[in-house]
Amino acid sequence: MANRIPVPFASEKVRRLNQNKPCHGEPCLLCDAEIKNPAAAVHVHMTTSLELVPADEELTEEQGSQGCFPVGPECAKKVPRRFWLKW
Numbered sequence: 001m002a003n004r005i006p007v008p009f010a011s012e013k014v015r016r017l018n019q020n021k022p023c024h025g026e027p028c029l030l031c032d033a034e035i036k037n038p039a040a041a042v043h044v045h046m047t048t049s050l051e052l053v054p055a056d057e058e059l060t061e062e063q064g065s066q067g068c069f070p071v072g073p074e075c076a077k078k079v080p081r082r083f084w085l086k087w
């Protein structure tokens, strides 16, 4: 989809960690570091092919959604705001 962008992972290692994420853990999606201030984190919607889905786009698991993941406040600066989910 043209609207989607690849997840801007901090490193190839973190990308590999997230290729088949077994569960939605608490570390930052982009750098795998602990998020020290969860209230300041943003959440993003990622596909199984490791792309970010714009916040206003619907995507089911059957269509390739891998779910929503937290991104720490520093890493969130690498993610355009249209991908930030509002809670």
Ligand SMILES: [Zn+2]
Pocket (backbone or CB within 6 Å): 028, 029, 030, 031, 032, 033, 071, 072, 074, 075
């Ligand atoms: Zn991070």
